[in-house]
Amino acid sequence: MITFKGVTKVYERQGEKVKAVDNVNMTVEKGEICVLIGPSGCGKTTLLRMVNRLVQITDGTIEIGGTEINSLDSIKLRRSIGYVIQQNGLFPNMTIEENINVVPKMIGWDAEKMKSRYKELMEMMGLNHEEYRKRFPWELSGGQQQRIGVARAMAADPPVMLMDEPFGALDPVIREHLQNEFLRIQKDMKKTVLFVSHDIDEAIRLGDKIAIFNRGHLMQFGTPDDILSNPKNDFIRDFIGSDREIKRLSLLTVKDLLKKVAKLGRVKGNTQEYSGDVVMLETDLRTALSVLLSSPTGEALVVDQNNDPYGILSFSDFQTLTGVHPSKLQTIVR
Ligand code: ADP
Ligand code: MG
Numbered sequence: 001m002i003t004f005k006g007v008t009k010v011y012e013r014q015g016e017k018v019k020a021v022d023n024v025n026m027t028v029e030k031g032e033i034c035v036l037i038g039p040s041g042c043g044k045t046t047l048l049r050m051v052n053r054l055v056q057i058t059d060g061t062i063e064i065g066g067t068e069i070n071s072l073d074s075i076k077l078r079r080s081i082g083y084v085i086q087q088n089g090l091f092p093n094m095t096i097e098e099n100i101n102v103v104p105k106m107i108g109w110d111a112e113k114m115k116s117r118y119k120e121l122m123e124m125m126g127l128n129h130e131e132y133r134k135r136f137p138w139e140l141s142g143g144q145q146q147r148i149g150v151a152r153a154m155a156a157d158p159p160v161m162l163m164d165e166p167f168g169a170l171d172p173v174i175r176e177h178l179q180n181e182f183l184r185i186q187k188d189m190k191k192t193v194l195f196v197s198h199d200i201d202e203a204i205r206l207g208d209k210i211a212i213f214n215r216g217h218l219m220q221f222g223t224p225d226d227i228l229s230n231p232k233n234d235f236i237r238d239f240i241g242s243d244r245e246i247k248r249l250s251l252l253t254v255k256d257l258l259k260k261v262a263k264l265g266r267v268k269g270n271t272q273e274y275s276g277d278v279v280m281l282e283t284d285l286r287t288a289l290s291v292l293l294s295s296p297t298g299e300a301l302v303v304d305q306n307n308d309p310y311g312i313l314s315f316s317d318f319q320t321l322t323g324v325h326p327s328k329l330q331t332i333v334r
Pocket of ligand 1 (some may be wrong): 012018019020040041046
């Protein structure tokens, strides 16, 4: 758990004071991903770097697991926190294996332990450990370098990870791929993660919680669903965009919707002959809606993992959930 109490940062630049972070109070629970988001210059990086004490706090306190960070040795503190930045920060003169083992080596792991951890991390990242062992960072693609950056931050298994726009410089397809990989890894790892982003879709996809900042102030803190269904003010509404009903759909699955409209239960009759479109129970509702929009009948057959039919999904179900008329959904979905 990370607790921010009245956290403030004032920079001084040529005698001028800049309040980069202004009286931030929030708690990030253990094992959760909290995405920090907001316009450029709103203080996200500053807030992150106060956690590992690369930036000194002007006022207030930060506690990790109940211990105030200023009471800890800063070097030890940094070793217990994984840090990933946009430009991956890999050492260009070190091989991939050496890069990944930087922290384990500093804390004195033996060679065997480092070797097996290297293998394990490469497998986790979907990279062949033999193939990359002796390569240098510049021999890898941007996406691969970011994977190594994430692996390196996780090497000594720190309970806390700070990630500053780690996928921000990648093209959208690769970015989405790495986001999904990261979520898969996080399912087992259960790290406490502070993740900086400027992309609301990324925040919605990754965050257990989202913290939205403006000019150093924490404007709203909550789950993606809280924020999308109940934006606190005009700034938040503007920031998340007019298509928030649609964005909210990406948080829910077909199964959630069928449950809500009490339509869950095996379909009777011969659905084998159903000729319309098909969606899975686990499909997110945003995707399901676009399937319905292109379906001539405005319906889709829902199947489970074994491809067994489970129900029929129709536009009226969406209306029940969102309160938005299907014709309106049609105009805002794309
Ligand atoms: P973000 O990561 O949200 O883009 P930053 O935390 O980098 O925002 O910056 C917040 C504010 O603090 C900005 O106005 C920025 O210009 C200022 N700032 C950041 N670092 C420094 C510094 N080292 N010295 C002076 N001002 C800084
Ligand atoms: Mg930044």
